Amino acid sequence: MILFGRKHLHVSESDQIIDSLFKIMSSVSSGSIKLEVANQPAMKIEINTNDDQVDGDDNNRTVVRLDLLEPTFFSVPDDQTGLFDKLRTAAEFAQKLTDNGITFSLSRKGKEAITLGKEARPSLSRIITKSNDIQVNSIKESAKLKDDFDDA
Amino acid sequence: MLNNNTGKHANMGEKQGGKTRQGEEQKVESKWAQIVSQVMEKVVSGTNMSTTIEFDNLEVDVPKAKGPDGRDLGGATWKLNGKVVWITEAHKDQGSI
16 A cells, blocks of 8 residues: 655555564454663553454454653654654554554553554544544644654 | 657656656665664663563464474464563773774
8 A cells, every 4th residue: 555656654565564563463462561771661562352242343352552651762863754644654554453453552651642443433633644543532642742753 | 868758668667667666665664664673773772771571461372383294283372471671781892992
């Protein structure tokens, strides 16, 4: 799903990093991972899977909650893509998540910022992303995250 | 290079366009890889830094697989608990001036 001639990031059908990420997310059914750097919590990932049948859909539903406790640690100053580009990329990524029955929730310091994938219920954010698979839970936290990632 | 609208040149342009697309695709993928590697580099190779990864009841479903002779190797569920800690230290090279 590449739109050529555009400079923002896209999720390619043959993107090995994304494919590996989906394989990992699909194979982990529950549990959590915490990352500490210099004795400071930097990131927490919680994964839950339920087998409940919802709307006749009996596929497993995996929820991955990623909480960036120290978001500036993950800054990539060389990345020059803006918030809209990131959201468009997220829309492509979110479509793949929905297709695989995965929900990905991104939080900043414990506050939910963005939900992608199966359980995303977008309202106004649909206007920006043109996607049914991406929900901006908090514009404030999303903007803060963008600033954190851009920090040198 | 001048662009000439003959069929031959149009084909060449198409071929060149194909190459350009491949190039762009590679650039996009390398950019993903670049971003991931930058973050990984910070986590793995930061100097004078300790990094801890703690696994808490992490259940990994290992899918069924077939052996080289077609034998069914079965699947498994791995449960991970515990911490992995690594510390990096920078030392002065005594041989340097």
